[in-house]
Amino acid sequence: MSKKIELRSDTFTLPTPEMLDAMIHAELGDDVYGEDPTVKKLEERAAEMFGKEAAILVPSGTMANLASLMAHCPRGSKVLVGDESDIYIYEAGGATVCGGIMYEPIPTQPDGRLAIDDLQKGFPNDLADPQFALPALICLENPHNRMGGRVLPLTYLAEVQAFAKERGIPVHMDGARVCNAAVALTVSVAEVAQYADSLQFCLSKGLSAPIGSIVVGDREFIQKVYRIRKMLGGGMRQAGVIAAAGYVSLNSMIKRLEDDHTHAKQLATGLDSIKGIECDVKTVDTNIVFFRVQDKRFTWQTFVEAVRQQGLYIDELGHGRIRAVTHSGITSQDINQALLIIQNVLNS
Template sequence: MEEFIDLRSDTVTQPSQEMREAMYKAVVGDDIMGEDSTVRELEIMSADILGKEAALFVTSGTMGNQIAVMTLTNRGEEVIVGNTSHIYNLEVGALAALCQVQARPMEVPNGVYDIKKMEGLIQEKGIQNAKTSLICIENTNNLNAGYVVPLDNLNNVCNLAKRNNILVHLDGARVFNAQVASKTPVKEIVKNADTVMFALTKGLAAPFGAILAGNKDIIAKARWMKQRMGGGYRQAGFLAAPGIVALNTMLPQIEIDHKHALILGKGLAKINGLKVEISKIHTNIISGSIEDLPTTIDCFIGKLMQKGIKVKRISEVSFRMVTHYGVGESHLYEVIRAIEDIVDSL
């Protein structure tokens, strides 16, 4: 198999040997009946890490987000979302198709929510209005940037919601990246959100799953919603086992990923004609622009592929790179040299 340096996402990682062994040796039971002890261990462990009463193991971040919305809203209500958020852009229209709610998007420049603008979007129930019942926030913010949302900004959103009897769901797919970058305990980051989801498959490098957490009543209802969606598991402990390993072993890797992102970003920023804003690299995501280069994004990405490097196209002139467990420091310099060669040849 041809080897690539794959920077498209931190979801492309291979499970560690310890994860593979944990999968093989996992104690399993019928999860729908509450008898899979490995799943229970992961859920209890996750709730404790987040400072929440209970947690639910789900297939993916998308499933976790949509179950949260189904649990916290009623059909026909309105949900405020960031216009660059995953839940709004990359979940196949599930807010409308599955949750049957109306999305009200707002801009979140550089990962900061404008509280006054958000307040202006809140709608009371009226004869012609869809009542605002939920605010969905995201930390890290913007799937193509990975901005860390300031803690006071998160708390201001939650305070606004509380004043208006609105619930808050936090899409924390990369919330541990936010913890590492901000040096703020994850319990503090998620404290005021009614529900929070995090992915096991991104920086934590597990091969499967996500966690949704909240209070006991919310998670009990969420478990029922998961079953309605066909998400009930039988002997799922072998899927949960690598998640336990990830939470126990992979947090130090996230700090390495952030250091690697800065090395890569600083190296790319020195290449004439290539635009990379170092100040916008908060975590493990680097965005670059070729708008000043005499090439197209598809041609540029194609040339990288020929050199064994995969990146993600995010617009007509820009691309994304994400550092992760599968990318070593030597790979970073190889990527920088490859892009230097491509730019020099234009």
């Protein structure tokens, strides 16, 4: 059988030999006591790179976002969050269940933005009226997963930051793939992070580490997240084993994200040329490609299964659209083979 081509997600990335070696030789301690030197080194490096005072390692992006929302928002308040965002759709309603926080879904624009006019509607006309839950936080997703990996412009981020400051609430950025955004914009991650009071990013997606996400922010905020992480069960002991791989990923895996973006464009361009496939190349900013199957012989389910039988793994991600995500395990040759499989299935 030919090589399996895994395009369902960049969470399928595997740690590099350098990461595995670093994990084996990591200096360890008990991180719940704050005594794991490798975790400390990773957190200090992340804070420095993102231009924030402090950082904290957590097991997952879901926990990173949840702990951040709980640190920002008092019980009975609400968070303004995109109706197509991962926080709203894919994180099991954790802020409501664990934090007593209400989600206010804001319409998501095709490029991932939340329009300022729509954010304004999330604020009651009379803030003193006790009937209303009051906004305590604005959440942005950058790049935006369900809108196709779209990158939010820096000018827009500045606009939201100014809007939030005028109303006295912070901005949290779900930046699971924010390093992809920075690479696409050809700026440092700190230039993107400066527009958010807090930000979480994943080590285990395009950066190819096996486990972990990081929250960055000011020291007082990170101390709140530290306590909430423990409450949620995220306190880890010799977590330097995880942190060692994350440290390598921050230092050696960001620049290579350009390759993933190139491969995504290659895939989108190829899909656009195949009869029976609808794909808008202009919307591909990072490593995520969405497309639709227009051939009436197929549903998305039967199409996904048909290409899987030939070794190509893709999946649906909302509204009947199929998502493909490039990553460090995918080469240009793999993209060519994926396109050949899709063409063969449609020709069958």
